[in-house]
Structures are given as C-alpha cells and as structure tokens.
Amino acid sequence: MDFAxxxxxLTQLLKGLPLTLNLGMLALAxxxxxxxxxxxxxxxRVGNALASAYVFAFRGTPLLIQIFMIYYGLASFGFIRHGxxxxxxxxxxxxxxxxxxxxxxxxxxxxxxxxxxxxxxxxVEAARVSGMTRLTVMRRIxxxxxxxxxxxxxxxxxxxxxxxxxxxxxxxxxxxxxIARAAVSETWRAxxxxxxxxxxxxxxxxxxxxxxxxxxxxxxxxxxxETP
Amino acid sequence: MQADLTLLGxxxxxxxxxxxxxxxxxxxxxxxxxLSGLAFGTxxxxxxxxxxxxxxxxxxxxxxVFRGVPDILVIYLFYFGGRQVVTAIGTALGLSGPFDISxxxxxxxxxxxxxxxxxxxxxxxxxxxxxxxxxxxxxxxxMTRLVLFRRVxxxxxxxxxxxxxxxxxxxxxxxxxxxxxxxxxxxxxxxAVAAGTTQEHFLFYAAGAIIYLIITTLSDHVFRLxxxxxxxxHEQGGI
Numbered sequence: 502m503d504f505a506x507x508x509x510x511l512t513q514l515l516k517g518l519p520l521t522l523n524l525g526m527l528a529l530a531x532x533x534x535x536x537x538x539x540x541x542x543x544x545x546r547v548g549n550a551l552a553s554a555y556v557f558a559f560r561g562t563p564l565l566i567q568i569f570m571i572y573y574g575l576a577s578f579g580f581i582r583h584g585x586x587x588x589x590x591x592x593x594x595x596x597x598x599x600x601x602x603x604x605x606x607x608x609x610x611x612x613x614x615x616x617x618x619x620x621x622x623x624x625v626e627a628a629r630v631s632g633m634t635r636l637t638v639m640r641r642i643x644x645x646x647x648x649x650x651x652x653x654x655x656x657x658x659x660x661x662x663x664x665x666x667x668x669x670x671x672x673x674x675x676x677x678x679x680i681a682r683a684a685v686s687e688t689w690r691a692x693x694x695x696x697x698x699x700x701x702x703x704x705x706x707x708x709x710x711x712x713x714x715x716x717x718x719x720x721x722x723x724x725x726x727e728t729p
Numbered sequence: 730m731q732a733d734l735t736l737l738g739x740x741x742x743x744x745x746x747x748x749x750x751x752x753x754x755x756x757x758x759x760x761x762x763x764l765s766g767l768a769f770g771t772x773x774x775x776x777x778x779x780x781x782x783x784x785x786x787x788x789x790x791x792x793x794v795f796r797g798v799p800d801i802l803v804i805y806l807f808y809f810g811g812r813q814v815v816t817a818i819g820t821a822l823g824l825s826g827p828f829d830i831s832x833x834x835x836x837x838x839x840x841x842x843x844x845x846x847x848x849x850x851x852x853x854x855x856x857x858x859x860x861x862x863x864x865x866x867x868x869x870x871x872m873t874r875l876v877l878f879r880r881v882x883x884x885x886x887x888x889x890x891x892x893x894x895x896x897x898x899x900x901x902x903x904x905x906x907x908x909x910x911x912x913x914x915x916x917x918x919x920x921a922v923a924a925g926t927t928q929e930h931f932l933f934y935a936a937g938a939i940i941y942l943i944i945t946t947l948s949d950h951v952f953r954l955x956x957x958x959x960x961x962x963h964e965q966g967g968i
Binding site for chain 2: 557558560561562563564565566567569570573574575576577578660664665666667668670671678681682685689690691692695696698699702703705706707
C-alpha cells in the first residue's frame with residue numbers, strides 16, 4: 502500500500518467536494534421548491550394530469566439520458582441557441598444542475614405526496630375553522646406534518662441525489678468523480694483512486710444518515726419513547 | 730430543428746434496427762444484473778436475519794457501503810480497476826497482454842452488487858413481516874428448516890416483497906444506462922453514437938428516453954399483475 506499516494510490522492514479529490522456539495526444542495530433546494538409546485542398543481546384536474554406526466558417521464562428514464570438531453574439535445578433548437586437562456590444552457594454546470602433539479606423534483610414530489618396524504622383531515626379542518634388563511638394552514642399545519650412523515654424517505658432521496666451528482670462528470674464537470682476519472686487516465690491506478698473517491702461519498706452518506714436520524718428524533722420524539 | 734423522422738425508421742439510413750437491438754441489450758443487462766442481485770441479495774438478507782454476530786455485521790457493512798457509493802463509481806471501479814487487477818495477475822503469471830475485461834461483465838457485476846444491497850433490505854423487511862405464529866406452527870408439525878422455508882416463509886415473504894422488488898427492478902433498468910461508460914452498446918450508448926453521427930442530438934436522446942419509458946412501463950404492468958395475482962385468496966385483497 503502506497504500511503505503517500507493515497508493521502509495525496511485524497512487531498513486532490515477533496516478539492517472536488519465543494520462542487521459536489523454545491524450541486525447536491527442546490528439540486529435539493531430547487532427540487533424541493535419544484536416538488537411543492539407540482540403538488541400544488543395536483544389540486545386541479547389539468548394540473549394533476551400534467552404533474553403525473555412529469556413524474557412519469559422523469560422517473561421512468563435514467564438521469565444520464567436527462568443530463569445528455571439537456572446538455573447536447575437542447576442546443577438542437579435554434580430558438581434556445583438564440584434565446585436569453587443560452588449563456589446558461591451552454592455551460593455544463595447549469596445543464597447538470599438543471600437536470601439534477603428536474604430529476605429530484607419528480608422523486609421528491611412523490612415523497613411529499615405520500616406525506617401530504619398522511620395529514621389528518623381533521624387537523625386541516627380545525628385550522629380552517631379557527632380562521633387561518635390557506636397559506637397559514639399550509640405553513641403551520643400541513644407542511645410540518647407532511648415533512649415529518651416524509652423525512653425517512655426524503656433522507657434516502659438526499660443520499661441518492663448526492664450520489665447522482667457523480668453523473669455530471671460525464672459532461673466534463675470536475676467534481677469528485679470527474680477528478681478521479683482524470684487522475685485515473687493520468688496514472689492508471691484505478692483501484693486506489695476510485696476507492697478513495699468511494700470513501701468520500703460513503704462518508705457523506707453516513708453523515709446524511711446520522712443527520713436525518715437526529716432530525717427524526719427531534720421532530721417526533723414520542724416515537725422514540727422520549728417526552729418532548 | 731428539422732428532425733428527420735426517417736432517421737428513426739428501419740430504412741437504409743434509419744437507426745431503427747440498431748436502436749431495437751440496443752433496447753434488447755439494455756433488457757439483457759438489466760435482467761442479468763437483477764438476477765445476480767437477487768441471488769446475492771438473498772444471501773445478504775439471510776446473513777442479516779439468521780447469521781451470527783460477525784456475519785450480521787459484515788452483511789450490514791456491505792449494505793451500508795454499496796448504498797452509500799455512486800453506482801457509476803462502482804462501475805468505474807469494476808471496469809478500470811478490474812482491468813488493472815487482471816493485468817497485474819496476468820503479468821505475474823508471465824502471460825503477455827494486453828488484458829481486458831468485458832464491459833458487460835463489469836457492468837452486470839457492479840449493478841448486481843449495488844442492487845443486492847438494496848434487494849437485501851426489501852427481502853429482510855419481507856421476512857420480518859411473516860407472522861411468527863405460522864413459523865412456529867410449521868415447526869410444531871415437524872417441518873425441517875428447508876421445508877419450512879419453502880412452504881411457509883417464502884410464499885408469504887414473496888407476496889410482501891413484490892412491490893419493493895418492482896421498485897428495485899425499475900432502478901436496475903435506469904442504472905443499466907450507466908454501463909454505457911464502458912463502451913457496451915446498450916440503449917444509452919447507441920443513442921449517443923447515433924446523436925453524434927447524425928448531429929440530431931435531441932431526436933435521438935428523446936428516442937432513447939422513450940425506449941426506457943417503454944421498458945419501465947411494461948415491466949411496471951407485469952409487476953402489478955404479479956402483485957394482484959399473489960394477493961388472490963388473501964382477505965385484505967390489496968389496499
């Protein structure tokens with residue numbers, strides 16, 4: 502075992518961590534916002550059909566093809582190449598982020614939908630009767646209950662998005678996996694380098710698991726035999 | 730975009746046949762990966778519910794590691810790392826190179842091992858949902874462990890496991906697109922090649938997306954049918 506090489510490699514790979522985290526967190530934030538919109542759309546019939554079609558398309562196809570479709574495919578359209586979004590859509594960073602957001606929104610909206618379904622009707626009615634506006638009910642009753650319910654499934658989605666950020670290395674972004682790929686083609690020491698990269702992702706997902714267990718305990722202490 | 734739909738047809742300059750073949754390859758890779766995942770996942774699940782302490786910890790560690798690492802990294806590790814290992818062994822044995830490992834094998838193995846970690850979770854959950862009473866009853870009437878598994882545990886656990894297994898199969902199909910990085914000509918690779926050759930990027934990626942949608946939708950129906958069938962004679966009859 503060449504420990505000098507391994508530690509040097511690890512520091513080099515860690516330089517990609519900010520980009521990995523940046524993509525992961527922005528994708529989660531954007532995906533969550535979009536999934537809220539998708540769930541709001543579900544209250545009307547047309548909106549429901551649109552949201553279902555969206556979820557069907559994005560959950561039924563691989564993320565890799567979505568990334569390529571946005572990065573290479575959108576440039577086929579003249580109006581996009583000459584549109585105001587082109588300065589963004591020609592950058593691999595924005596294309597990768599957009600694909601991650603769109604993909605995450607499809608999965609998150611289903612998780613959130615399950616959570617929303619678990620909100621007791623009585624709680625919402627009680628809030629309405631006591632004179633809360635629709636928005637206040639959403640903010641103070643529906644979302645807190647739904648989010649609490651959806652947390653375990655959502656933590657899986659957080660881990661899955663962090664892992665998915667590795668795919669943007671295929672469109673030349675130099676996050677952890679991208680740096681690893683470049684280093685392998687320089688040194689041909691694939692086993693050591695990819696294991697180093699894997700260790701970084703593993704540490705990240707263990708961290709998320711711990712955080713979500715902590716949050717779950719905080720949000721619903723009665724399920725763990727503690728009194729709030 | 731002046732998309733030329735004859736490019737997708739089966740004519741002389743159509744890519745239809747190549748795409749159909751690639752779709753079959755996707756299916757082939759997915760089935761092979763899912764089945765190896767099932768075999769290995771069953772072992773892991775068994776170690777987690779029935780193993781002794783070290784075996785249980787080992788299985789848990791396996792599941793944690795493979796669920797925490799990006800699939801594409803596992804494929805890279807198996808493909809490029811596998812080549813490195815094979816070359817090292819080959820050189821040590823005094824054989825002359827170049828050595829290579831097939832993208833199909835590396836991909837199937839990588840996706841299978843990742844899927845095994847996820848499938849073991851589903852199977853473990855399904856086993857734990859089997860009512861204890863039925864197992865005790867089976868033991869009391871004198872069934873051996875194998876008969877008990879075959880006639881009491883497996884039939885009940887499989888019913889609970891079908892929806893979860895359906896989800897795993899869906900994600901295996903989508904992960905199979907990642908095998909394209911090894912150069913194996915499945916759907917993803919084939920549409921990328923076609924898009925590069927014809928410069929009709931959107932058209933071909935859209936066609937690839939539709940191939941995946943067809944596969945995932947059809948198999949979703951199959952799993953639903955299986956679910957309904959497996960619930961025959963059960964009082965709750967589904968939810």
